């Protein structure tokens with residue numbers, strides 16, 4: 001049965017959701033406050049990994065990788081939105097490496113057969129830019145990698161439109177009319193929009209949208225995250241840099257090639273949440289996090305943490321740029337995917353922490369399963385396996401935190 005759906009938010013989550021629902025035959029309108037990619041989706045490191053710590057999330061991420069690979073066949077110029085350079089987690093303590101080996105076994109047991117744990121010498125043979133004496137080993141998955149976010153949200157919306165969906169830019173949801181507890185229509189600067197079902201894909205903005213829609217208050221905090229950029233100069237051949245995987249150092253500092261000349265790097269820092277942020281605040285950089293602040297500032301510290309394990313990086317030219325954006329973070333770093341307990345015709349798909357780009361196709365599949373069922377579901381059934389939905393439930397206890405967060 002075809003229903004009228006309004007998707008709110010035009011990032012990776014909203015556009016992939018609009019695409020999936022339009023393909024399923026629903027009448028879809030996507031309302032975006034500014035323009036496609038105005039939020040975190042254009043400010044992301046866009047890493048994609050299947051190396052997660054629970055069976056369900058590994059299966060979900062296997063689905064995302066497969067879906068992004070299939071997506072390449074449908075993009076206008078055949079551009080693949082996924083670059084499978086792999087993901088390499090480095091360990092410098094025996095205890096954390098042992099734990100990682102156990103996680104690898106779990107990942108292999110649910111179909112991620114290509115992930116391996118490598119002792120330091122073996123790892124160095126494959127990645128000679130890693131200092132074997134600075135680590136005890138690492139885990140390596142060659143089918144992980146990173147994404148081209150703009151290709152995803154532009155092409156997803158094009159596919160959605162090909163299937164009858166409408167995109168309305170400059171359409172911030174400002175007010176709602178109700179029929180009992182259900183939303184009947186929402187007001188934007190572009191007019192009122194009626195629908196049978198509404199899907200919240202506003203991530204870091206969800207607290208504000210939730211208040212407008214009379215919905216459950218979700219603990220999703222907007223936390224600032226930074227990315228920095230280094231030039232290789234002559235420190236590494238262009239091809240070596242181009243082929244580098246996304247590498248996560250034991251400190252949590254991570255890096256990956258932006259292209260053959262430039263390396264992107266970042267690290268999660270605990271900062272105060274910013275509940276009243278404006279669009280411009282997304283790009284505001286705290287003085288201690290800018291590349292222009294000198295060698296005492298955070299980017300230099302993070303660069304050196306990476307260079308400690310990959311000595312060639314110390315020879316790259318200085319930090320050349322800083323970009324920023326918000327994570328929409330939940331207490332356990334898992335998103336909320338389910339019907340709002342207070343507003344019966346509202347689905348929440350928000351709170352992606354550092355995982356929203358990689359989870360995009362799974363999120364869309366999960367929303368499609370919720371729409372088809374008309375209620376919350378115990379598991380989303382995918383070709384890759386069943387993904388239990390309790391870890392994403394809106395009313396959960398947060399006791400099972402995702403342990404692999406960068």
Ligand SMILES: Cc1cc2nc3c(=O)[nH]c(=O)nc-3n(C[C@H](O)[C@H](O)[C@H](O)COP(=O)(O)OP(=O)(O)OC[C@H]3O[C@@H](n4cnc5c(N)ncnc54)[C@H](O)[C@@H]3O)c2cc1C
Pocket residue numbers: 008009010011012013014031032033034035036037038039040041042043044045046047048171172173174201202203204205209225226227266324325326327328350352353354355356357358359
């Ligand atoms: C520095 C950084 C690094 C990251 N690295 C990774 C990574 O390596 N891998 C990964 O998977 N993820 C990463 N992330 C996280 C990822 O980028 C996000 O989880 C993802 O982009 C969220 O997509 P989204 O579509 O849910 O939200 P967004 O892209 O933020 O989109 C939400 C949209 O909602 C719109 N909106 C808000 N309020 C309203 C309203 N009232 N009405 C209509 N529209 C509204 C906004 O304008 C916005 O366009 C990173 C994020 C940052 C900032």
